Amino acid sequence: MSHRADIDGSVETSGRRRPRGPQRVDLKHVRPYGDALDDGQIMLSFSLPVPCGDEAKEAGRELCRKMGLLEPQVYHAHDLGEGYTYVIVYARCPHAVDFTQISVPKVGSRRLAKADVESLWATHFDRKLRIIGACTGDDAHTVGLDAIFNVKGYNGEKGLEAYKCFEVRNLGAQVRNEVLLEEARAFGADAVLVSQVVTQKDCHRLNLASLIDLAEAEGLREAALFICGGPRLSHEVALELGFDAGFGAGSLAPDVASYVVAECIVGKTAGDVG
Numbered sequence: 410m411s412h413r414a415d416i417d418g419s420v421e422t423s424g425r426r427r428p429r430g431p432q433r434v435d436l437k438h439v440r441p442y443g444d445a446l447d448d449g450q451i452m453l454s455f456s457l458p459v460p461c462g463d464e465a466k467e468a469g470r471e472l473c474r475k476m477g478l479l480e481p482q483v484y485h486a487h488d489l490g491e492g493y494t495y496v497i498v499y500a501r502c503p504h505a506v507d508f509t510q511i512s513v514p515k516v517g518s519r520r521l522a523k524a525d526v527e528s529l530w531a532t533h534f535d536r537k538l539r540i541i542g543a544c545t546g547d548d549a550h551t552v553g554l555d556a557i558f559n560v561k562g563y564n565g566e567k568g569l570e571a572y573k574c575f576e577v578r579n580l581g582a583q584v585r586n587e588v589l590l591e592e593a594r595a596f597g598a599d600a601v602l603v604s605q606v607v608t609q610k611d612c613h614r615l616n617l618a619s620l621i622d623l624a625e626a627e628g629l630r631e632a633a634l635f636i637c638g639g640p641r642l643s644h645e646v647a648l649e650l651g652f653d654a655g656f657g658a659g660s661l662a663p664d665v666a667s668y669v670v671a672e673c674i675v676g677k678t679a680g681d682v683g
């Protein structure tokens with residue numbers, strides 16, 4: 410059975426409708442393209458720890474062949490100095506993916522406008538919900554966390570501090586997991602927000618996983634929502650690491666606000682908050 414995209418912009422598979430790509434695309438066999446649809450052309454860039462020259466370019470091509478790519482061509486090679494080379498390679502990818510089978514875990518709540526979050530809260534709570542956040546470990550990248558917290562917000566959306574339904578504490582950069590949990594306990598946090606931007610040697614995963622371990626050991630894990638965010642995080646990774654939710658690049662305060670209020674309402678009916 411063919412699953413070609415139909416006229417209304419979606420494709421039906423197993424009773425589910427999926428967004429379509431451009432017309433004539435077989436969503437069961439999606440390949441990258443460069444010059445013409447389906448030509449499989451991709452571009453890769455990487456650095457090699459070898460001096461710049463013909464051998465470095467051939468090493469780049471050979472690596473691409475080993476990755477299963479066809480007809481690799483080095484379009485650009487740049488001497489990074491001290492024996493390092495940066496290359497940009499074009500090559501043809503023989504593989505395709507079945508787009509109709511792709512499923513990505515996403516935060517369940519719908520993003521509501523600030524006023525709607527506040528009125529939803531007002532119908533369920535007679536106290537402000539408390540949200541605490543920090544960039545933990547060695548991470549000093551506070552811009553993302555501030556984009557979610559600060560009154561002035563980000564990309565036209567005010568931060569959580571501007572919501573009348575929240576009392577917030579932003580602990581800033583390089584906060585140890587132990588300190589974040591101590592502060593969360595003292596604050597009576599309903600939600601603990603953690604930002605991790607640096608991912609070198611997987612430090613974000615290690616740090617996030619140890620926060621959850623510590624929260625469990627201290628009996629705090631079920632007392633609050635644990636939410637992480639950062640450019641290389643997703644809801645899927647957050648769930649893997651034991652968090653309730655994760656927000657990646659481009660997230661905005663209303664995403665988090667809608668999620669927190671919706672989840673706290675569920676908690677409230679279970680008698681946990683309020």
Ligand code: B12
Binds near residue numbers: 542
């Ligand atoms: C600004 C910056 C800095 C500033 C940070 C200043 C500050 N107060 O934040 C300074 C100069 C201090 C810095 C230092 C370093 N940096 Co720096 N930095 C950047 C840069 C250019 C921009 C980051 C940024 O502000 N983005 C804008 C915000 C709005 O985006 P965001 O962080 O993704 O946040 C959004 C989402 O991810 C999400 N989000 C983020 N956090 C959270 C949390 C929650 C709870 C939620 C819900 C959502 C959420 O919502 C936000 C809004 O949409 C990036 C490169 C880049 N272009 O991204 C490198 C970058 C992040 N830095 C990098 C590195 C390596 C470093 C250093 C290690 C460099 C060095 N050798 O010293 C140090 C590390 C310092 C440390 N201890 O952490 C690397 C990280 C590589 C990696 N994979 O780990 C990057 C990617 C640069 C690069 N290409 O190499 N950096």
